[in-house]
Amino acid sequence: MTPFVDIAFLILSFFIMATKFKPQDPVEITTPNSVSSEILPTDNAIMILITKDNQVMFSPLAEKDPGVFDQIIQGINTKRNLGLTPAEMANFRKTPAVGVPFTGLKQLLSLSPEDQKALKQPGIPVLDSATNELVWWINEAKSAFAQTSARTMKILIKGDGNSKFPTFDGVVSALKRNDELKYNLVTTPEDIPVNSELGKMKREAEASPAKK
Amino acid sequence: MASLDTGDSGGHKKGPGVKKAKKLSTRVDMTPMVDLGFLLITFFIFTATMNEPTAMDLNMPKDTDKEDEQTKTKQSGALTVMLGKDNKVFYYEGELTNENASQIFQQTTFKGIRDEIIKKKNAVIAAYRTDPACEEKARKEGKKVSDCKQQDFFVVIKPTEDATYKNAVDILDEMTINDVKRYALMKISPTELDLVKASGGTSK
Numbered sequence A: 001m002t003p004f005v006d007i008a009f010l011i012l013s014f015f016i017m018a019t020k021f022k023p024q025d026p027v028e029i030t031t032p033n034s035v036s037s038e039i040l041p042t043d044n045a046i047m048i049l050i051t052k053d054n055q056v057m058f059s060p061l062a063e064k065d066p067g068v069f070d071q072i073i074q075g076i077n078t079k080r081n082l083g084l085t086p087a088e089m090a091n092f093r094k095t096p097a098v099g100v101p102f103t104g105l106k107q108l109l110s111l112s113p114e115d116q117k118a119l120k121q122p123g124i125p126v127l128d129s130a131t132n133e134l135v136w137w138i139n140e141a142k143s144a145f146a147q148t149s150a151r152t153m154k155i156l157i158k159g160d161g162n163s164k165f166p167t168f169d170g171v172v173s174a175l176k177r178n179d180e181l182k183y184n185l186v187t188t189p190e191d192i193p194v195n196s197e198l199g200k201m202k203r204e205a206e207a208s209p210a211k212k
Numbered sequence B: 001m002a003s004l005d006t007g008d009s010g011g012h013k014k015g016p017g018v019k020k021a022k023k024l025s026t027r028v029d030m031t032p033m034v035d036l037g038f039l040l041i042t043f044f045i046f047t048a049t050m051n052e053p054t055a056m057d058l059n060m061p062k063d064t065d066k067e068d069e070q071t072k073t074k075q076s077g078a079l080t081v082m083l084g085k086d087n088k089v090f091y092y093e094g095e096l097t098n099e100n101a102s103q104i105f106q107q108t109t110f111k112g113i114r115d116e117i118i119k120k121k122n123a124v125i126a127a128y129r130t131d132p133a134c135e136e137k138a139r140k141e142g143k144k145v146s147d148c149k150q151q152d153f154f155v156v157i158k159p160t161e162d163a164t165y166k167n168a169v170d171i172l173d174e175m176t177i178n179d180v181k182r183y184a185l186m187k188i189s190p191t192e193l194d195l196v197k198a199s200g201g202t203s204k
Helices: A002-018 A067-080 A086-091 A102-109 A113-118 A134-148 A165-177 A197-207 B031-047 B110-126 B132-141 B145-150 B165-177 B190-198
Strands: A045-050 A056-061 A154-159 A182-189 B054-059 B078-083 B089-093 B106-108 B154-159 B183-185
Touching (some): A045 A165, A056 A067, A056 A134, A056 A165, A067 A086, A134 A165, A154 A165, A182 B165, A197 B165, B054 B165, B078 B110, B078 B165, B132 B145, B154 B165
Parallel strands (some): A045 A154, A154 A182, B078 B154, B154 B183
Antiparallel strands (some): A182 B054, B089 B106
């Protein structure tokens, strides 16, 4: 039995090492597949979520500089005249994602993070270019990241595969209006088709590493 | 060591009446530990996320009205792909006019579009005549000279309002899979939308 137990514990230690607990997303999103193998940045970025019901949510990823959160919400508060209290603004750090129009922001931030999860958020309006509120969020995030961190902000778009294209288009136009033209789409990895051009290129690169 | 038996002098000696110290077994019952081990294995197997999410790059062109900043493309090398509802894909090659619409406008699926892309790409490569300026530039920038062969190939992606985000990602992925260097996401024109509608590609 001893070798058997040895192997079992070896497997156990492997899984303990390999497991990474990822923070729970505010909403469940099934991302589409792609052949891309690039690693997702997890810091110094903003994540724009698109749920399967075409609701847009906004969430800055700045674990190392929590000051970014304060700057964003302060900027939004003054520019949009929302009249948030300091306590509500401090709560923004703990908010998993904002998915309400500016009119509902005060109510959202007055709730505790647990209650926010239970709240059904209607999404940030993006479809109409005149009321595209995501433009403001991106603008604030851009200036906040530019002040506090040396590196540039990455933009992650995590969309549900079943969300409709116009919502994505609205997100992209909000980004474009802030002169942001490079994005990372969050996807689930997929195998590269063997007989495709990319498959051939990969194999050639592996066969002759000296060339590259 | 060689020694004489001197009776009870040593003390280690076991003799009659000296109790043999009971040798304790070093073996422990491992069953509970192994049980726990397997329990943990199952737990970690179930929670393990082997598929780490990946990032797919998307670069959009800047919206511009200035003529000289716009990307120029040859009509002969263009392939326009439109995405409709229920994963329907429509495509045409070259330029769409009122006369040729019925002939060149076609419908396919996400499986079929790959062959069309490859077919069009090969046609463009076959029609390629050596362009020294492009090859020189590629050599200078350390890019592949063979990419010049497909310099006229341009895929225009036009999703309708009924296309899903997955459709858009799939078609962008198709560009990576087939090594298409030049492609763009664009708004669909009214003429194209009418054709898609006529083929049952929209819900309206």
